[in-house]
Amino acid sequence: LTSSTQPVAAISGAASGIGLALATLYAQRGVNVIAGYYPADPHDPALAAAQVEAAGGNALWLPLDVASTDSVDAFIAQGVQHFGRLDYMVANAGILRRAPIEEMSDARWDDMLNVDLTGVMRCFRAATPHLHAGASLVAVSSIAGGVYGWQDHAHYAAAKAAVPGICRSLAVELAPRGVRCNAIIPGLIETPQSLDKQNSLGPEGLAKAASAIPLARVGRPEEIAKVIAFLTSEESSYLTGQSLIVDGGLTVR
Numbered sequence: 001l002t003s004s005t006q007p008v009a010a011i012s013g014a015a016s017g018i019g020l021a022l023a024t025l026y027a028q029r030g031v032n033v034i035a036g037y038y039p040a041d042p043h044d045p046a047l048a049a050a051q052v053e054a055a056g057g058n059a060l061w062l063p064l065d066v067a068s069t070d071s072v073d074a075f076i077a078q079g080v081q082h083f084g085r086l087d088y089m090v091a092n093a094g095i096l097r098r099a100p101i102e103e104m105s106d107a108r109w110d111d112m113l114n115v116d117l118t119g120v121m122r123c124f125r126a127a128t129p130h131l132h133a134g135a136s137l138v139a140v141s142s143i144a145g146g147v148y149g150w151q152d153h154a155h156y157a158a159a160k161a162a163v164p165g166i167c168r169s170l171a172v173e174l175a176p177r178g179v180r181c182n183a184i185i186p187g188l189i190e191t192p193q194s195l196d197k198q199n200s201l202g203p204e205g206l207a208k209a210a211s212a213i214p215l216a217r218v219g220r221p222e223e224i225a226k227v228i229a230f231l232t233s234e235e236s237s238y239l240t241g242q243s244l245i246v247d248g249g250l251t252v253r
């Protein structure tokens with residue numbers, strides 16, 4: 001197998017929403033993609049793959065469950081074997097499940113933290129041995145984690161709040177190798193997750209929320225993807241250990 005001369009990015013949760021927007025953007029910019037799709041989800045990875053291919057990209061689609069160490073390790077190993085290198089790991093996969101505190105069983109709590117928190121660590125742990133000077137790690141947190149109280153989501157808030165801490169720690173730990181680590185903190189972004197009425201705002205809730213946002217609209221997944229691509233690129237070569245809020249001004253109002 002030949003080593004890719006282009007940068008290679010691994011993305012968890014690449015078949016929908018922010019992850020798919022990012023895979024598409026990387027494709028347009030000549031970054032090869034190791035794209036993880038979650039087989040248990042209804043999103044059709046073939047549709048996502050077609051979109052990335054149409055953008056001119058070279059992507060390897062692999063099943064990935066970030067709740068499983070074996071799955072994450074196999075995902076990274078197969079991807080690196082295919083492309084011969086790894087430059088960026090974007091820990092984007094996440095779930096959102098409404099759970100009022102009286103209904104917060106230990107199992108629901110543990111499931112959430114296993115995916116949205118430990119899943120980030122698993123991805124970074126598997127990727128790190130392959131990284132070199134100039135490489136970059138990015139995790140997707142949420143305003144619900146640090147700066148915005150959201151009812152019925154204590155487990156999600158706990159998981160997302162811990163993510164910038166992981167990034168600060170790894171920023172210092174990996175700096176001697178020239179590897180950077182940052183988090184992005186999206187506000188309200190229109191994706192399958194936020195459009196899910198049962199667990200999130202749904203289409204009507206999103207439309208209503210727009211009036212509280214200074215930019216007067218919810219964000220598009222492409223607008224988060226562009227900032228993640230900035231965080232992995234050379235453009236942000238002196239930026240590490242930070243968490244960027246990208247929310248249309250919602251939390252500074």
Ligand code: NAD
Nearest residue numbers: 013016017018038041065066093094142186188189191193
């Ligand atoms: P999404 O539901 O489209 O994307 C989440 C992806 O993660 C899906 O493709 C899903 O299949 C995948 N996934 C779920 N469980 C997984 C598992 N166990 N292993 C591997 N993959 C798994 O929604 P999105 O909004 O694009 O979410 C992307 C990230 O952005 C998530 O971490 C989410 O919490 C975060 N986020 C979203 C918003 C928003 O308003 N949409 C705001 C803040 C943060």
